[in-house]
Amino acid sequence: MAKQAENKPEKAGKNGVVPPREHRFKKGESGNPKGRPKGTGITDKLREIVFKDDGKVAEELADMARKAAMDGDYRFWNAITERLDGKVPDKIEGTGEVTIRLEYVGNDDTDTDEEATPGTT
Numbered sequence: 001m002a003k004q005a006e007n008k009p010e011k012a013g014k015n016g017v018v019p020p021r022e023h024r025f026k027k028g029e030s031g032n033p034k035g036r037p038k039g040t041g042i043t044d045k046l047r048e049i050v051f052k053d054d055g056k057v058a059e060e061l062a063d064m065a066r067k068a069a070m071d072g073d074y075r076f077w078n079a080i081t082e083r084l085d086g087k088v089p090d091k092i093e094g095t096g097e098v099t100i101r102l103e104y105v106g107n108d109d110t111d112t113d114e115e116a117t118p119g120t121t
Contacts, residue, residue, distance in 0.1 A: 043083055050084065 025031055038044075050058045065077040082088075 046083055 050061060061080060065080060068074070068076045
């Protein structure tokens, strides 16, 4: 029975060709050990563009983002800031009691202030 396992054909690689053992990746070894060279990613190129010319491009982008946000469109602002500064964590963890104050700002006479404690509605 052990002979059958030895004679078992190897799994075919790309296009049905199995590379010789000496040319195969070893377990735990990357095919690209040095990785992508530093400074060649899109974020690096974007930083180059945004921060050249004494920040003039950054000012123009900020102005465009402000105008879009004033019109209710925050996607441009989010895309630029997440690319340059990293995504803001969506969870804030801590210990102790937290009081949250909610204030409704509206045009009618039903404006009220409410205080909520986590775990209550």
